[in-house]
Amino acid sequence: MASCYGQFACNIVQAKLGSSNTTPMKPMRVISLALRSPNETTKHETFTSNNIVITKKSLTKTLLEAEERESAGKGKFGKYGGRYVPETLITCLNKLEAELNLVLHDPEFQAELSTALRDYVGRETPLYFAQRLTNHYKNDYGQGPEIYLKREDLNHGGAHKINNAIAQVMLARRMGRKSVVAATGAGQHGVATAAACAKLSLECTIFMGSRDMERQPSNVVLMNLLGAQVKCIDGSFKDATSEAIRSWVGNLETSYYLAGTAVGPHPCPTMVREFQAIIGKETRKQAMEKWGGKPDVLVACVGTGSNALGLFHEFLRDEDVRLIGVEAAGASIDDGRHSATLARGDVGVYHGAMSYLLQDEEGQILGAHSIGVGLEYPGVSPELSFLKDIGRAEFYTVTDQEALDAYRRLCRLEGIFPALEASHALAFLEKLCPTLPHGTKVVVNCSGRGDKDAATVFEKTTAGLANHKTKST
Amino acid sequence: MAVASNSTTLPKSYRSSFNTPTQLPSGFLKFTPRPTAAKRSSSITCAIAMEEDKKSEPAVHLRPDSFGRFGKFGGKYVPETLMYALTELETAFRSLAEDHEFKKELDGILKDYVGRESPLYFAERLTEHYKRSNGEGPHIYLKREDLNHTGAHKINNAVAQALLAKRLGKKRIIAETGAGQHGVATATVCARFGLQCVIYMGAQDMERQSLNVFRMRLLGAEVRAVHSGTATLKDATSEAIRDWVTNVESTHYILGSVAGPHPYPMMVREFHAVIGKETRKQALEKWGGKPDILVACVGGGSNAMGLFHEFVDDEEVRLIGVEAAGFGLDSGRHAATLTKGEVGVLHGAMSYLLQDEDGQIVEPHSISAGLDYPGVGPEHSFLKDIGRAEYYSCTDEEALEAFMRLSRLEGIIPALETSHALAYLEKLCPTLANGTRVVLNCSGRGDKDVQTAIKYLQV
Secondary structure, three states: OHHHHOOOOOEEEEEOOOOOOOOOOOOOOOOOHHHOOOOOOOOOOEEEEOOEEEEEOOHHHHHHHHHHHHHHHHOEEOOEEOOOOOHHHHHHHHHHHHHHHHHHOOHHHHHHHHHHHHHHHOOOOOEEEOHHHHHHOOOOOOOOOEEEEEEHHHOOOOEOHHHHHHHHHHHHHHOOOOEEEEEEOOOHHHHHHHHHHHHOOOEEEEEEEHHHHHHOHHHHHHHHHOOOEEEEEOOOHHHHHHHHHHHHHOOOOOEEEOOOOOOOOOOHHHHHHHHHOHHHHHHHHHHHHHHOOOOOEEEEEOOOOHHHHHHHHHHOOOOOOEEEEEEEOOOEHHHOEOOOHHHHOEEEEEOOEEEEEOEOOOOOEOOOOOOOHHHOOOEOOHHHHHHHHOOOEEEEEEOHHHHHHHHHHHHHHHOOOEOHHHHHHHHHHHHHHHHOOOOOEEEEEEOEEOHHHHHHHHHHHHHHHHHHHHHHO | OOOOOOOOOOOOOOOOOOOOOOOOOHHHHOOOOOOOOOOOOOOOOOOOOOOOOOOOHHHHHOOOOOOOEEOOEEOOOOOHHHHHHHHHHHHHHHHHHOOHHHHHHHHHHHHHHHOOOOOEEEOHHHHHHOOOOOOOOOEEEEEEHHHOHHHEOHHHHHHHHHHHHHHOOOOEEEEEEOOOHHHHHHHHHHHHHOOEEEEEEEHHHHHHOHHHHHHHHHOOOEEEEEOOOOOOHHHHHHHHHHHHHHOOOOEEEOOOOOOOOOOHHHHHHHHHOHHHHHHHHHHHHHHOOOOOEEEEEOOOOHHHHHHHHHHOOOOOOEEEEEEEEEOOHHHOOOEOHHHHOEEEEEOOEEEEEOEOOOOOEOOOOOOOHHHOOOOOOHHHHHHHHOOOEEEEEEEHHHHHHHHHHHHHHHOOOEOHHHHHHHHHHHHHHHHOOOOOEEEEEEOEEOHHHHHHHHHHHHO
């Protein structure tokens, strides 16, 4: 499988006059994905002969294009992705894929979706210059990067999840389905799905892990108010997902499984990414308006990857834009209780797709842990796995405590409550900013608001204070 | 006899004549002449309006007049120490209203920080719900102030006042809060602008809203408990005013609603008027005309004035305000100031208020904290008296039903305050001609109210 990426793509020949540069031709290299170190940067090579400059497409672009062809056909991103599902689901997934392709090119659907995104969801979301946060990262000489927040927290429902939910519920209605089934981790996807189903009058059943229901009870109440039925499953998000899929398989004709995130069998990862890509598209436009250029660095938290892909996808081919994903290290990455799939996982198949996952030596799935409930998933989007392997995106981790500190920092400096998930991305700025040259434009995806987390932060703070008191007495 | 700015009111038999109220000491008649910079007809002019025919045109333009009065309502019933601060505030507001730099900065913040403009959303399923058996009915549109940063319209005013305070060189902000929404909005903008923030909150309210208290503290604000009186909103307001009197040079008081002494009702209205301005533009884009009816809930009255103000001079646009009837207008436990109140002075302004025979303030009740205020903005009192706006009320139960209804039909969970306006649609819509365009101000989101709703619905 790796060999199809072993050759360079075609050369683009351009005629240029008056150029006198000559560089020797480099020998062709065969690249194996498995051996490629993520730190290697791809080089853009040009060489001239007489008056002709031949520009070779960079390796990264080549790989991305090949991936696009593959993913459109078979749902593969390199070796990741695919459809590892029982035969019963293949027809259904084919239908879904066909419908997806239709709606992506249907002007009526797109117009209806645009109106819903504008009037119901509240798009476009601002690209907000965080003055006080920027000042916080200035060094003693007053130099530092500029921090912009993409305000997905201002969406209806309070997170980016609704972009995907509203589009898929419209799709389900178009396909004649009467009910929607979904699984949710922190509850944001559940709330978004319930809201969209209420608006478009479809029945809605949400599966949620018992552990998650305990940690985000307010979201459960919201889902009930919105008319959805919430089913409690023993365990967490991964168990809820399994149960939701099982329930769907029993009702393939009338029910629609709404994938909340970019995992699962093809076409789910592609579909979710397409519907979230509006984030990146708006960012490009707003960056152009604000500073007449592109962002230099994009930072997003990664649980399964939907908000990250939504921001990154637009800029995949802009190699001068750095893509940084931040995963959850839980209490500490070394104690085994974390959600750092890309940092510590191994390749395997889970929930219908091949990707990195947290598994033990026997290949059994490990539970994921994080204070950010939405980041707790032992797998990750196959597309992100691919981007990591080709070195297009970089992935780091941040602990619970660092995330809590970032939550408090943004409250204090900008008056914005970020979701604990988004706080992971914000926490990474502490390590990132000192390394960036003056004036670097950093866009952080503020993927959700943190009202739902105030109680958790409250507990941790009072517990922390109590600890401190007992220690000092 | 001094007219203090706390909860004393004038006796019931008082008839407010527009010119000199004879009970006041002459000190209150002093005022500093203002620069005549005003261009808008709705702002201060030098004319003193006489008691005139309620329907005559000129009364509508003097909103407010040079004394800060709307007809006989409004004014500046405050201790002498505050007069200078109020005048300074008014002068600053007036000059900044014409300042392009200020407007640009404010617009930028409203756009990037608050998330404006908020959509004018066609509520399809709600419209369906109000269709009669022959398929006819009005069209319901929701002005989505719930999508603003912090989840309510409050931030429009908070952000503008914080910016104003900065321009005035003030480093310290104070505010009062009931359930905590205005407190959180104020603390939010203070964090954003790096201003010191002190919030006064009744001790009783602090107990009931400990999460909001925590949020204000996370935002860097100091929350001070008020134990006097009933330890609720009106006492917190009095305490905040006392603080302001003491610290007037360094401190700006962010009043949360269109109540209080002049220039606050005018200023807060102007800062919320963006709601109505956007609505006019969006209505034109969507159906090439104006709304036929505007509906909004009324506590202090800020979200309603924000929506109405743009359209007050458009006589064909009906303005409807909905107050809280609590357990029912006859139960004595409600907050329907304009329906059941009488004229008096509270917190620096003359307006309708809920008072007993001794002129003492009656403790209001509503399931929604934001409507739980015994007074109302003076401009609303004026609009009611001249018949320009109509005011009705809805009970706690009707509001809860409306809360559930919008959640189920549109997937939008409204604030309990907003739910009062939504509840009124049940009575309004059957009376409307086919195709009437109703714009309802969805002034806030209801995440904060789910626990309350669940509690009441279970009982």
